[in-house]
Amino acid sequence: DSLSFIPGKIELKAGFTDESRKFITLNSSLLNASIEGQYNFMTLSDEVGIIMNQYLPGIFPKPKYYRQRSMQNDFRFSLTLDNTENLSRTFDLPANIVKPMIISGLVNTKENIFKATADVPLIEYGELSIQNTRIDIGNSDTLMNLVGNTILYNGSERIKVGLNTNIESDTINALLTAKTDTGSFSFDGSVKALANLRMSESGEL
Numbered sequence: 001d002s003l004s005f006i007p008g009k010i011e012l013k014a015g016f017t018d019e020s021r022k023f024i025t026l027n028s029s030l031l032n033a034s035i036e037g038q039y040n041f042m043t044l045s046d047e048v049g050i051i052m053n054q055y056l057p058g059i060f061p062k063p064k065y066y067r068q069r070s071m072q073n074d075f076r077f078s079l080t081l082d083n084t085e086n087l088s089r090t091f092d093l094p095a096n097i098v099k100p101m102i103i104s105g106l107v108n109t110k111e112n113i114f115k116a117t118a119d120v121p122l123i124e125y126g127e128l129s130i131q132n133t134r135i136d137i138g139n140s141d142t143l144m145n146l147v148g149n150t151i152l153y154n155g156s157e158r159i160k161v162g163l164n165t166n167i168e169s170d171t172i173n174a175l176l177t178a179k180t181d182t183g184s185f186s187f188d189g190s191v192k193a194l195a196n197l198r199m200s201e202s203g204e205l
Contacts, residue, residue: 033079074108079103098124099122101121134149
């Protein structure tokens with residue numbers, strides 16, 4: 001047996017816009033992605049770590065020689081992943097993206113801004129359909145917030161699931177809700193969880 005997957009034409013471009021902003025675009029039959037603005041991949045991970053230090057200082061220590069003026073990243077990004085049925089069939093993947101998944105956001109380490117949104121209309125995982133998924137991540141000076149909503153459908157039962165998470169001062173405060181009023185039973189409930197995170201001297205969480 002052999003595997004055969006033909007991705008088709010792949011186009012990669014990089015350059016400057018008319019406003020002298022850098023850009024990179026990647027286009028193919030499966031994936032389209034772009035980034036535009038001022039970016040430096042050599043410093044990006046360190047700068048994101050500095051942002052995360054405000055919310056999880058026990059896990060992301062601030063560099064000793066950190067200077068705000070040295071922050072170099074200010075860009076927008078987007079990614080669209082199209083139908084993956086052929087890819088899933090070829091590589092026997094358990095999940096399949098049926099409708100395009102779109103992720104977009106912005107990173108501005110100079111102004112301490114990180115925002116991202118993910119829209120996933122439909123994923124099939126065996127007999128389970130994961131529908132209308134929306135995830136939003138954003139930050140303020142004191143906390144980072146993640147809000148997610150989705151619908152789980154197995155052909156007879158439809159469950160609406162929501163997650164609201166706040167991260168601040170090495171603490172993750174999460175509220176998970178679930179509700180269904182279809183099929184053979186009804187359910188409406190929530191679970192609240194609180195976690196305090198610290199990194200030990202040996203590097204263990």
